[in-house]
Amino acid sequence: MNKELRRKKRYQAEKRFQVYGIIAISLALFFVGLLVFKVFSEGTSAFSRTMIKVPITFNAEKLGITNINDNDEVENADYYTLVYEQFVKNYPYSNDEEEKQIIKLLSPDYEFEAKNYFLQNRNQLNKTVTLLFTASDDFDQLHKGNFPRDIPEERRRLSNYQLNIYDQFLKEGKIEKIFNNYLFSKGDSRDPELAGFxxxxxxxxxxxxxxxxxxxxxxxxxxxxxxxxxxxxxxxxxxxxxxxxxxxxxxxxxxxxxxxxxxxxxxxxxxxxxxxxxxxxxxxxxxxxxxxxxxxxxxxxxxxxxxxxxxxxxxxxxxxxxxxxxxxxxxxxxxxxxxxxxxxxxxxxxxxxxxxxxxxxxxxxxxxxxxxxxxxxxxxxxxxxxxxxxxxxxxxxxxxxxxxxxxxxxxxxxxxxxxx
Amino acid sequence: MELENKREAKVISKNIDVFYGDKQALFGIDLEIYKNEVTALIGPSGCGKSTFLRCINRMNDVIDICKITGEIEIDNFNIYKPDVDVVRLREKVGMVFQKPNPFPKSIYDNIAYGPSIHGIAKDKNEMDQIVETSLQKAALWNEVKDRLHEPGTGLSGGQQQRLCIARAISINPEIILMDEPCSALDPIATAKIEELIDSLKTSFTIVIVTHSMSQAARVSQRTGFFHLGKLIEMGETEKIFKNPNNTMTQDYITGRFG
The missing domain is CATH 1.10.3720.10 (MetI-like)
Structure with missing residues (x-):
């Protein structure tokens, strides 16, 4: 009888030990899973970039280009003003403050994005093309759904005016999400949308x-x-x-x-x-x-x-x-x-x-x-x-x-x- | 002893003492090993027969705490002189171990390794020839000639041990030491190795340590009996097994201890 009892106890101990093991492994897996889930749920959106479609006319006069084959001239042309003027036209504004808010929807790199495109497509002089410009960080996050819109305006990084622009752009199909190659090809930057590892x-x-x-x-x-x-x-x-x-x-x-x-x-x-x-x-x-x-x-x-x-x-x-x-x-x-x-x-x-x-x-x-x-x-x-x-x-x-x-x-x- | 003097002594051990740290493992071993004969060393476990065997090619040198005094002469040359080159010595005195220990390389490379480090073969053809003759001498050629480039560790235990024998004879030594070469093998493989030992003695001097008295009786011409680090008796195998001088030898051989 005693022998029987001891054997039973031994089997129970074995079972108990197995249960402890399974609990330990499940806990470990749970925490690893949690970590991976958190990292992935936060990180995957970084692999895409929000772009705004803007029709741009490479106006020779505005750019100050007289000879398209003059590399110096093409290099140093004023792309900043060109894009600025044509972008703010996309939405009605009534004062300087609103104008600033419009241009802030674009990443400060727009000047170089336009320039890089034009340097490779010089035949587009005086023609209109629709270019994709990197949106600013705030606009990007709004489009990715990371910014809640229903909190008071003063606590938001985007004003009601800017939200309206976003809604209209979205309706007009001017917003597009592309693969974020900047992430791999760029170094650090003060602007999150332009930063890469x-x-x-x-x-x-x-x-x-x-x-x-x-x-x-x-x-x-x-x-x-x-x-x-x-x-x-x-x-x-x-x-x-x-x-x-x-x-x-x-x-x-x-x-x-x-x-x-x-x-x-x-x-x-x-x-x-x-x-x-x-x-x-x-x-x-x-x-x-x-x-x-x-x-x-x-x-x-x-x-x-x-x-x-x-x-x-x-x-x-x-x-x-x-x-x-x-x-x-x-x-x-x-x-x-x-x-x-x-x-x-x-x-x-x-x-x-x-x-x-x-x-x-x-x-x-x-x-x-x-x-x-x-x-x-x-x-x-x-x-x-x-x-x-x-x-x-x-x-x-x-x-x-x-x-x-x-x-x-x-x-x-x-x-x-x-x-x- | 007078009778045996007609034969040529290849190895002469003079008063060999071996110490492992403070412990003395061999006590004043004096013996002679004759050329082109098989000499068996028998005795119970721990009696020092393997230790003595490893003295003949100075394999004990790799053990830090091992100290050896006395002389072992091979062809009248003391191998324990301070300026002896152990690499040259081991070229002359090959060894086969208890457990087959082929290198984890192909069969071919196992054999070719020794000749290549000693520069014995002049070219690839000569090396092929050495590999073939070594394997033939070790009675392994017919079994492996079609798979020379397969790993040596993939062979059966008996084949591996014959591969190790082939490896030992590839550098053409004069003496082959065998440390219980059959203890890890089955009876059929053992029989093959014993047959091989018998045929090898025409070209080599062989010293074999064995646990099996029947094996000693079958393969050797002379037998030495070790007990507790001392050489108790040494003589013709037939005499040792039929009519030993020492009662201790008698007792061991008849299985009363050991």
Whole structure:
């Protein structure tokens, strides 16, 4: 009877444990789902851009162009006044204030949008074409449904007058939503509708590339030396402990190091991917050394013995057999280390990669932002347009991380060889 | 001993002591191993027979805490002299391990690795030739000739062990050490390896450590019995198995301990 009872209890304990496990996993999945849902629901609208259709006549007289083949003249023509005058005509206004409110519906970039179009279509001189102009942030958000219209006028960013214009434009079919290529091709901007994370992506890529180029060879050499060649004594024990400690050092400390040494002592250029990459590689080094050593340790001694027994030297044994076998683990450790570096913000803030950079970086020596810093920068901005862009940047960052982690899994499976 | 002097001693061990840290594993081992013969080393687990085997190609060097004193002469040359090149030594003294340990590479590359690092083959043709003869000598050629570029780890256990033997003979050593080469194999594979050992002794001097007394009796000409780090008795296999001098040997052989 007692035995029966104990067995029953054992089964119950097993069931209970399974239920705990399922609850834990469901909770974890719920929170991940919540995060993803929040990011996606806020961020997807950033991938589209609201445009306003405006018929524009490239009047030679207004532009001040006398010779269409004179590049200088076409470059420096007055597109600002041209678009301004023809745009405000689209809606009746009675005073300067209303006129200002009309033109504020367009993004300040309209001058360049008209110019860029005309530079490629010079035959349109004195002809009328319907052009798509980027709408201002407020107009964009209104069209995306992110601005409630039913609150009092003084608390709205758009006046009743502007709302009326929107309604009329909508009725006339003058509003169109297109894919937001600016998001990928532009750098930061004060105007949310013109801001993109192109610069941040390039900055992140340069940073990670530099980080990889510096940390991988150093970490691999260190791991191979420590694991295969170094004598086992107090000194190497101390080094091992310190490497493990280094992996746990808060990343901002590495930022301080980068600031103190790379910027102040070596006077490397501030805010650049070069300095960011070097700083992050300091942080990544121990995070690659540890998995690399673990994979070297996991290579069975029988393989080493086999190589030594046919007369391979120690170095040949290590580089012909042990290191190739340890590669899958080392590579996936490296990729995961780089993925962590990709998401790192604090050290980059300290070395000045938090600057407002409009230009896309052409090389690691140019000032640039990086994806996590861009998230940080935009999340501080009040405009509704930056809120959706913050989420879009997070989506981008998550996308990169997923790609990198899948690469790590792929590297492990593809290059892993079986041994006995 | 007088009788045996007609044969040529290939390996002579003189007063070999081995220490693992503070623990002494071998006590003053003196023995001779004759050329082109199979010498079996038997004894219960932990008696030091494998340790002694690994002294002959200085495989114990890789163990940090292992200290060896005494001399082992191969062709009258002490391999424990300080300036001995272990790479050259291991070229001359090949080894096959307890568990088959082919490299995770193709069958071809497994064999070609040794010759390539020693620069034995001048070109691809010569290498092909070495791979073929090595595999033939190891009685594996017919089974693998159509899949030389498949991984060596995909072979059966017995085939893998013969691949390891082929790998050992690819660099044309003079001595082959075998550390319980059949302990991980089934009886059929074991029989094949034993047959192979018998045929190899015409070209190589073979030292085999084995747990199986019947195996020692079948393949070896001479047998040494180790117990607790000491060489208790060494002599002609027939004599050791039929009429040993030492009662301990007698007891072990008849299965009273071990």
């Amino acid at each position: 192109g610069g941040a992506i390039l900055g992140s890529l340069f940073t990670i590339l530099i980080c990889l180029l510096i940390s991988f060879p150093i970490a691999l050499s260190a791991a191979v030396y420590l694991e295969e060649f170094a004598p086992k004594n107090k000194l190497t024990d101390l080094i091992e402990i310190n490497i493990n400690n280094l992996a746990a050092v808060p990343s901002i400390v590495f930022g301080l190091l980068g600031l103190g040494v790379l910027l102040n002592v070596f006077e490397l250029p501030r805010s650049t991917a070069l300095v960011g990459g070097i700083t992050l590689s300091l942080m990544t080094l121990p995070r690659i050394i540890i998995p690399a050593r673990a994979s070297l340790k996991a290579v069975p001694p029988s393989i080493r013995e086999g190589a030594l027994a046919v007369g391979a030297s120690k170095v040949q044994t290590v580089f012909h057999h042990v290191v190739p076998l340890a590669m899958p683990g080392t590579l996936s450790g490296t990729i995961i280390g780089l993925a962590q570096a990709l998401g790192e913000t604090a050290p980059l803030l300290l070395i000045g990669m938090v600057a407002f950079v409009v230009e896309l970086p052409g090389s690691p020596m140019d000032p640039s932002a990086s994806l996590p810093v861009q998230v940080y920068l935009w999340s501080e901005s009040a405009e509704r347009g930056f809120v959706e862009k913050t989420s879009a940047t997070i989506m981008m960052l998550l996308g990169f991380l997923i790609v990198m982690n899948s690469l790590a899994v792929y590297a492990r499976q593809k290059f892993e060889k079986k041994w006995n």
